[in-house]
Amino acid sequence: MQGEARTTPLVEMRGITKLFSGVTANDDVDFSVKAGEVHALLGENGAGKSTLMNVLYGLYAPEKGQIFIKGTQRVFRSPKDAIAAGIGMVHQHFMLVQTQTVWENMILGLEGTGFFLPRRKIQDRIAEISEHYGLQIDPSAFVWQLSTGEQQRVAILQMLYRNAEVLILDEPTAVLTPQEAGYLFKTMRRMKEEGHGIVFITHKMHEVMNETSRVTVLRKGRNAGTVMTNETTPEALAEMMMGEKVPIDLFKSPLQPGPELLEVENISVLNDRGLPAVEGLSFCLRPHEILGVAGIAGNGQRELCEAVVGLRAVTEGKIYLQEEDMTHASPRAFIDRGVHYVPSDRKQVGMAADLDVNVNSVLRSYWQAPFSRHGVIDWSSCEEHSRNIIDNYHVSVPSGRTPVRNLSGGNLQKLLLGRELSRDLRVLIAMHPTWGLDIAATRYVREQILCAREQGCAILLVSEDLDELMAMSDRLAVIFKGQFMGVLAEPSAVSFEKIGLMMAGSRASEVLKEEECCHEA
Amino acid sequence: METLTPILAAAVRSGTPILYATLGEILMEKSGITNLGLEGIMLMGALSGFVVTLSTGSPWLGLLFAFLLGGCLGLLHAFLCVSLGSNQVVCGLAMTMFGSGASALMGRNHIGVAISGLHSFPLPGLAELPVLGRVFFNQDAMVYLSFALVVVLYVYLNFTRPGMNLRAIGDNPKAADAMGLPVARLRYFYCIVGSGLVALGGGYMSVVYNKFWAEGMVAGRGWIAVAMVIFALWNPFQAALGAYLFGGVEAFQLRLQTAGTPIPAPLLMMLPYAMTILVLLIIAVGKGRSILLRAPAALGIPFHREERD
Ligand SMILES: Nc1ncnc2c1ncn2[C@@H]1O[C@H](COP(=O)(O)OP(=O)(O)O)[C@@H](O)[C@H]1O
Ligand SMILES: [Mg+2]
Numbered sequence: 001m002q003g004e005a006r007t008t009p010l011v012e013m014r015g016i017t018k019l020f021s022g023v024t025a026n027d028d029v030d031f032s033v034k035a036g037e038v039h040a041l042l043g044e045n046g047a048g049k050s051t052l053m054n055v056l057y058g059l060y061a062p063e064k065g066q067i068f069i070k071g072t073q074r075v076f077r078s079p080k081d082a083i084a085a086g087i088g089m090v091h092q093h094f095m096l097v098q099t100q101t102v103w104e105n106m107i108l109g110l111e112g113t114g115f116f117l118p119r120r121k122i123q124d125r126i127a128e129i130s131e132h133y134g135l136q137i138d139p140s141a142f143v144w145q146l147s148t149g150e151q152q153r154v155a156i157l158q159m160l161y162r163n164a165e166v167l168i169l170d171e172p173t174a175v176l177t178p179q180e181a182g183y184l185f186k187t188m189r190r191m192k193e194e195g196h197g198i199v200f201i202t203h204k205m206h207e208v209m210n211e212t213s214r215v216t217v218l219r220k221g222r223n224a225g226t227v228m229t230n231e232t233t234p235e236a237l238a239e240m241m242m243g244e245k246v247p248i249d250l251f252k253s254p255l256q257p258g259p260e261l262l263e264v265e266n267i268s269v270l271n272d273r274g275l276p277a278v279e280g281l282s283f284c285l286r287p288h289e290i291l292g293v294a295g296i297a298g299n300g301q302r303e304l305c306e307a308v309v310g311l312r313a314v315t316e317g318k319i320y321l322q323e324e325d326m327t328h329a330s331p332r333a334f335i336d337r338g339v340h341y342v343p344s345d346r347k348q349v350g351m352a353a354d355l356d357v358n359v360n361s362v363l364r365s366y367w368q369a370p371f372s373r374h375g376v377i378d379w380s381s382c383e384e385h386s387r388n389i390i391d392n393y394h395v396s397v398p399s400g401r402t403p404v405r406n407l408s409g410g411n412l413q414k415l416l417l418g419r420e421l422s423r424d425l426r427v428l429i430a431m432h433p434t435w436g437l438d439i440a441a442t443r444y445v446r447e448q449i450l451c452a453r454e455q456g457c458a459i460l461l462v463s464e465d466l467d468e469l470m471a472m473s474d475r476l477a478v479i480f481k482g483q484f485m486g487v488l489a490e491p492s493a494v495s496f497e498k499i500g501l502m503m504a505g506s507r508a509s510e511v512l513k514e515e516e517c518c519h520e521a
Numbered sequence: 522m523e524t525l526t527p528i529l530a531a532a533v534r535s536g537t538p539i540l541y542a543t544l545g546e547i548l549m550e551k552s553g554i555t556n557l558g559l560e561g562i563m564l565m566g567a568l569s570g571f572v573v574t575l576s577t578g579s580p581w582l583g584l585l586f587a588f589l590l591g592g593c594l595g596l597l598h599a600f601l602c603v604s605l606g607s608n609q610v611v612c613g614l615a616m617t618m619f620g621s622g623a624s625a626l627m628g629r630n631h632i633g634v635a636i637s638g639l640h641s642f643p644l645p646g647l648a649e650l651p652v653l654g655r656v657f658f659n660q661d662a663m664v665y666l667s668f669a670l671v672v673v674l675y676v677y678l679n680f681t682r683p684g685m686n687l688r689a690i691g692d693n694p695k696a697a698d699a700m701g702l703p704v705a706r707l708r709y710f711y712c713i714v715g716s717g718l719v720a721l722g723g724g725y726m727s728v729v730y731n732k733f734w735a736e737g738m739v740a741g742r743g744w745i746a747v748a749m750v751i752f753a754l755w756n757p758f759q760a761a762l763g764a765y766l767f768g769g770v771e772a773f774q775l776r777l778q779t780a781g782t783p784i785p786a787p788l789l790m791m792l793p794y795a796m797t798i799l800v801l802l803i804i805a806v807g808k809g810r811s812i813l814l815r816a817p818a819a820l821g822i823p824f825h826r827e828e829r830d
Contacts, residue, residue, distance in 0.1 A: 020827070059699065060827055080701030095696035097689045099818070107682070108689055109700035115681055158700070273814065 008071045009034045010166050010197040011056065011087070016065035018051050025051040026062070027221040033166055033197040038188060040208045040229070041201045043218035044241055044438045046409065049201050050092065052218070053168045057089040058082035080109070088164025090155040092171045098144040102126070102137055102154050106161050129160050133187045148296055149180040156187070167191065168199040173207060174464065175296060178500035185211050205234040217241055242439050250443075250471050252450055257474065258287035261458045262308070262339070262427050267317030267327075269300070269307045269482075277303035278482040280317065285427055285458035290449070292473030292491065293462040296503055300482035301462045302344065305429050308460065309341040310334040321427070335364055338426035342416060342433050344462075350416045351404045358400040361386035361419055389418030394444070410441035417448055428452055431462040446472060466496060478502040486512070528772045529656040533664060534730060536761075536768025538563070538739075540667050541722030542746035543753065543760040544674055549595075549715035550750060551678065552708045553691035553819045554602055557613025559719050560743030561620020562594050566720025568624040571631060571727035571734040580639040584663070584724045591720020592713045594620070599712035603705050606823035617743070625736045638732040639663060663725050667761075670718075674757040687711065691817030694824040704824055722746070742767075745797055752801045754808075754815045763797070770796045 009032040018026040025048045033039050041049050054060040056067065058076030067074050069085045076082045079089075096105050103122045123139045130137055135153045143151060152172060159167055169188075173181045188198055188211065200212055208215055209229060216226040217240040224240045262285040271277035277300040285291055295301055306312035308319065310331040319326045321337055343349040351360050362371050362382045370381045386400045393414040397407060404412060413433065420428065430449060434442040449472065453459055463469050469476055469491070476491035477484045478499060486508020488494050498511045542559050549556045556562075566587035574583030598616060601607045639661045647658035657668075677684040686707065689697040694704045722742075727734050745767060753759035770793040778789055805812060 057699075078701060078703070079699050080703075083701050089699070091699065095693070095699040097693045097696050099692050100685070100688065104685055105696075107685075109686065109697065109702040115683070117680060117682055117685065274809070 009068075010070060012068040012071075013052070013056060014066045014068070016052060016055055016062050016067075018048075018055055018060055018062045020051075024221050026055065028064075029218070029221070029223045031056075031216055031223065031226075033199055034214075035165075035195045035197055036192055037214055038192055038198045038200050038212040040212035040215040041199055041218065042203075042208060042215055042237060042241060043224075045435075046438070047218040047241075048221040049218055050170055051221075053089060053170060053199060053201070056082065057087055057168065083162050083164070086163065086165035087168070088159025088162060088166065089168040090152065090159060090170060090172060092174070094151050094155045096143045096151060096154060096158075099142065101140055101142050102146075102157075103139040105143060105154060106139070106158055108158075110162070125161065126157060129157060133157075133160065133190055134183065135187060148175045148298065149177070152176070152184075164196075166197045166199070168201075170201045171203070172200070173202055173204060177296065177504040178497055179504060181207070205237065208237065209234060219243055250446055250450065252472070253454060255288040255454065257289035258456065258458075260284045260286055261322060263318075263320040264308065265318045265320070267307060267319065268315045269303045269312055270315060271300075271303055276482060278307065281482070281484060282317075283477060283484070283487065285460055287426075287456045287458050288453060289474045290453055290459040290461050290472050291487075292469040292476040293460065293479055294466060294469050294476060294499060294503060295462075295464075295479035297464060299479050301431065301479060303482075304479070305341065305343070305431050305460070305462060309339055309429050311341075338424045340364070340420040340422075340425055340428055342413075342420055342428065342430040344432040344435060346409075346412050346416055347405070351412065353405040354403055356401045356403050357390070357395075357397055357407075357415060358383050358386040360404050360415065361389050361400075364419060365422070389415060393418040393448075410437045413437060413441065413445060417445060421448060421452055425452060425457055428457050428459045429462075430459065432464065433461070434463075434465070434468060466499065478508070480505045488512075526652055526655045528776060529652075529769070530659060531772035531775070532765050532769035533656060533660060534768065535771045536764035536766070537664050537667050538722040538725045538730065539742050539746050539749060539767055540671070540761055540764035541725060542719045542743060543749045543764055544667075544670055544757060545591075545715040545718030545722070546746055546750045547674070547715075547753070547755050547757065547760060548687075548711050548718065550820055551687050551691045551755060551817055552711040552715075553694060553817055553822070553824070554599070554708055554712055555609045555613060555821045556595075556598055556616070556712070556716065556719075557610055557747060558594070558598060558616025558620065558716075558743075559613075559746050560739055560741065561617035561624075562591050562716055562719045563723030563726070563739040563743045564620045564624040564737070565594060566591050566723030567727040567738055568628045568631075568723075568734060569720075570724030571628075571636065574636050574638065574728050575631065575634065580636075580728045583728050584639075584721060587720045587724030587728075588717040591723075592717040594720070595713040595716025596709070598716065599709040602823065603708045603712070606825060609821050609823075621737065628734050628736060631734045632736065633733070635733050636728070639729040661729055663721075663729055671757045671761050678757070688817070691819055694819050698824070698826055708824075719743070719746070741794060745794065748797070748801050751812060751816075752797075752804055754812065755817070763800075766800065767793050767797050 011033040013029065013031040016026050016029045029052055031052060043049050051060060055062045058079045058081050074085055097108065103119060103126060106126055107122055126139045135157055137150060137153050137157065143154065152175065172184060176184060191198060202208060212229050214226060215229055215232065215237060217224040217237060219241060265282050266280045267278060268276060268280055269278040281304065283291060293301060303312055307314050310329050310333060314327050326334065347353045352363065362385055366372060366377060371378060383400055389395065390397060395411050395414045397411060433449065434445050437445060449459065461472055473491050475487055475489055477487045480503060485502040485506065494512065501511045502508060542563055546556060546559060569590045570583040570587035573586040574580045594616065598612055601612045602609045641659060641661045644658040648654045650658065678688065686702055690702060690704050690707050698704050723739055726738060731738065749760060749763040752763050774789040774792045778786055
């Protein structure tokens, strides 16, 4: 009996197939979770990890396949059923109600605790659980007041409050500083010891190697294999993920930066809610140089980029492009002077998703010759231009008439880069340029950006991927709450830990030793 | 004071239809559904309430029927907006046109007929209070019901479990869904109850306030209620304040008309609307962006579980 219980997994998924309007997100996937294990789910972006877990959590109804909980087959019609069966999930984008307090979020959708809210009782229970798992939180704080790391704690507590036996964590460390990730691992170990089963989705190999006992790799929606962590290597896992070996290191030639091209002096910018997002930032961009910006999402990166390309009003400070005051210039004025933008939201901001490839390829220049003459668009030259991009940037599309909505992430980004990296480019503002791309496309995009640098472009590169920033940047700024904690003149000389501290709000002067060469802007 | 109390009492009475409609819309919007069909629903409520009162002789049956019919219209709105995911603004506008047209058509034979309607019912004890008694407690039962509704709704929204769930589905339906709340079913429910309250406001106009039916008698009060929701920042008490402001100006201008001022009547009749819009404008400018912060974050956006945003 005892032996039986130990071998029956907490969760067993068999032959799961899930389609999204024709796209196969999961194809006949088997997956299981045992009590007391941390099971890593690995795979490139778009491999189907989140989809598989959403099926387990009852959010997505699979086309085919069965789910067994402790040996009995279950059908989940909604997360309510899954929660009742002991499954809990912390999504990549937390499912929290921002306008409510922590304790209100805790009992959201729970039944059977009375009509009026027993606030005291709930807060006591939260205190108890958070004490036990080391997840400190103020129960009466509003969610919108909390940092990303704290919100994640709320999301985890939410599941523990529901007595989840299986906890799914979808890329939890992507939004954490290295220190915060350390605390998360402590909590995970505690839960593992108590016999919880944990599914841990991540892109970081060292986390897989150190924190998990089994690994399942998904590739293009299929299960590419499940192995014990101590019987595999990062290289072997990477190969399982990609199906081929791709060299990861980039060649970056040493170049002498030119004179200052874009100068930003003490600018302040508001976010969509009218609250300060960027406060008194100064920096400059120079030809042949990449200024990287590291930071956790939501610290003003997007607002900063938008301000520097004229898409967002600057409330204070100045922006100069070669001595010309561009502070209140229109986006068109920036474009005309060769300042181009690769936004993080390619589909909404970078492209007009419902229009076709031809139109999108000239969105930034359709009013200029040769695309327009006397205010009339010359479609054949637009088409030629788009064909050039498709050929030169290896965009795989059926035809120029395909709406860009149907392009995959990698192809969309190639098309966007092809459009922005045109001959008149002088300053490139790139935000998360490789986010969501597979390894081959990532490499291609990085090479293109380095190529622009070589040709004398001044580049601002905002990313959440520290490896990318370290490999690409000539200088690295760390942003926190709309301010630079410091600009590192020699990023590779500084450890990840120290950059992590800066991402959490420590100033460079507090963290770095003097010889680690830092200056304030 | 002697001349002011009757005006204030009249203000409460003529603000009551708007109060019902505003409370109904608050309920719907809190769940994430915009309903711009208030004008049409109020007209249908006014006509149906009147007809049933006329044929049964019972104003209570008439009001009940208005509520139920409003619920049916809410069901229709929910079907279009929740199940089919249609554009809520368009559906609301269609509802207004439908309600205005249908009530005008079906009410043709009832124009000029009078009913005895609902009479005022001074609350023993409270009605004797100086000023307050005359203004608030010398009214009909529907006015008292609206007082209770304001308090109940406020407590419900802020201090109860279902009220908290209601706020959640309007602010982040994805999160509510992921926590196991039946988002669609709840939105249906609040759409039905909310529209019922809106129609009750219409019923009040024909059965209690005017005691007759006239084509288009709601006269834009539905639209004022839509705007009032924003002015009230989705708070029932502020909704009452706004409704009585409209009612106050309405009562005041009626007084002026009967007193025979040289100001042309159409100008006077415009006054309550103009005042309300002015006040809304001042508040909107004053609050600026914080109005956006108070609005249910998912207002007007259809929710489908497997759709990505
Ligand atoms: N809700 C959805 N609607 C349509 N397509 C989706 C949806 N969710 C995921 N997909 C598609 O399914 C595939 C797998 O996505 P996902 O599970 O999010 O991958 P991962 O989490 O591994 O990055 C991708 O091609 C993605 O575009
Ligand atoms: Mg994912």
